Amino acid sequence: MYKNKKGQPIESIEQNPSQESSRPSRGISRRSFLSVSMLTGCAALGVPLQAGALSEFKGWPKSYGMLTDFTACVGCRSCEEACNKANGMPAPDKPFTDDSVFRESRWPSAAALTVVNRFENPKDKTKPTYRKVQCNHCLEPACASACPIHAYTKTPEGAVIYNEDLCFGCRYCVIACPFNIPGYSYESALEPKIIKCTLCHVRVSKGQIPACADACPAGAITYGKREDLLKIARKRIEDNPDKYIEHIYGEREVGGTSWLYISGVPFEQLGFPSNLPKKPLLELTEGYLSAVPVIFTTFPAIFGLVYSAMKHHTKKAGKEEEHGHLKEDDNE
């Protein structure tokens, strides 16, 4: 499972080595890279490039993802530390070995792309459950469909990445994200930007695996093809029905996410939203968006007709009419 895909999007990265290496931590790519990457990705992954394929896009079929097993997590925060280093983030106030952070409820932000929180385990009070959160890399991301400048891209490899060079900072992606994930560097006056997990897009492109999965000593984070991860998750649940609840979070939520979770504690008790639709959120706005052209084509006709009818009516009523304009009689 820890094996990497061979050959495909890596070559496209190398076309832009200077740009990528100048910002190795951020995983933000230029459009040129993205388009090349999409094409090579399509070719290598065998995605049919037919016109019809886009209208019924159901996610990149052979994309990679992550599986977090909360029953295995021991709360060592190695993943947080590895993430911090891999992304070149500033050191936190408290060291990663300091357990006192578990007393507060933390959330990913512009300062940390992933955090681990401690929850009480109702099954066994002595053995708390630890929850790691970060961007879930939705198969059809709401953030990407909400962005008015198309600064987000769902890569064929699985990551949802963001290009700060396009962003004007409206933060509608933050509103749209069902998991409240994108952080924004509000403290920056000149270069504020969205900061979130990139599924270590740059590391993956170099043939490495995401830093958190690499660092986890407990085997709680598995990197691999999403469809394989689903099989692993199902098998674990099947083999240990007492240990796990029967729910793979992320399999269907908002149309599926690249990051999957299995747990011994119900997900809503771990702060995962349980009220999300099973279909991608962008489908909820499709109907409206398709109505806009209808308004543009029918309204001129409707209101033009109303205007003509009114003019005709006014004319018939014997009122003044001049050069196609309604004219008032100046009675005061």
Place this chain on the structure above:
Amino acid sequence: MSPSEYSRSLITPFNLIAASILATSLPIFIARYGKGLASVLDATNEYPWGLLLSWGIFAGEPLFAAGFVVAAGYYLFGMKTYRPLVRLAVLGGMLGYAFAASYLLIDLGRPWRIYYPMLINFGPSSVLFIVAWHVALYVTVQLMEFSPAILEWLGSKRLHKWAVSVTVALIIGGVILSTVHQSALGAMYLITPGKLHPLWYSAHLPLLFFSSAVYAAMAFAIILSFVAVRYFRERCDNEFISNIPAVTLSLGKGAAVAMYIYFALKVIALAQDDRWGLLLTPFGYWYLVELLGFIAVPMALFSIAVKTENLTLVRFASLWAVFGIVLNRVNVNLIAFNWNMPEHFERIIPSSGEVIMILAMVTLHILVFRWILNRFPVTKELPEYKGSH
């Protein structure tokens, strides 16, 4: 008036209050642009938008639909009595939209990139993309709709003739752009089913936002016309003043009908999603306050006022309806948004900097409105252009 007389005439209680608000806000605006958003806002991952946008854009824009509703009433639907009010309503709309864009320039992380959705890269799957384009186009259309007043002020007769000749096309364009963008403001929340409280979340959000904008616009036009005759009487001609009672009643009647439609749509949305059970929760009570207290009550007041031809009551109902629309938008944006987040109510309280910036923007808005109304032929017709629109 000599310059010294003029400057002395500026010292009025209102101006002094306005000046002190603007002076207080200055360091806050400097901090916002000099040190970043974090220095003035409490924005987070969960609450990226605060009262600044709720008030400045979501609550403001339905009111500023006044321009398109009154202009469409007069030019397209033959509501002759609206004629003296058209320019004032268009001014109210145009200025309102310009200020809405200014609120955005405060809140955007990198406001100098505001043109990016138009020129740099396109996100057509985004409802905000639709909003951005329509607001930009509509501000332009409104400026063109208002341009006859500016050209009369400048005395440019030839351009004026040309500007007047395209009026009907502009009005129809304005109706389209307004319809789309008012509804798009509601459609922006279609993507948040997990975050917006189910009583406010509805597949009909676009329709609800649009239909409420219609009555909000009428209520705002009533208030604008009242402000004009009450505080700018010397700037109004006889036609304007003598038409006010008829216009107020006509708009009041329109607002009553529009509110009946809106009220029905709200109830239908509730029934369609079968949310009745939620009415007996704390959020349900709050929903009923909005539905009954701020939609049904002003709706009834409008009906009674129009029936009894009570102008004061029409104006009072308008003010109430405007409060209702602000409440609805703040509910969708802030109060019912992320309602299940821990410590939700503590976290939606705006920072003092945010409140001061809003006060400053409102003050500026009034000052600019006053400046224009005192100079341009808005509520009066210049004799040489009489009857040209």
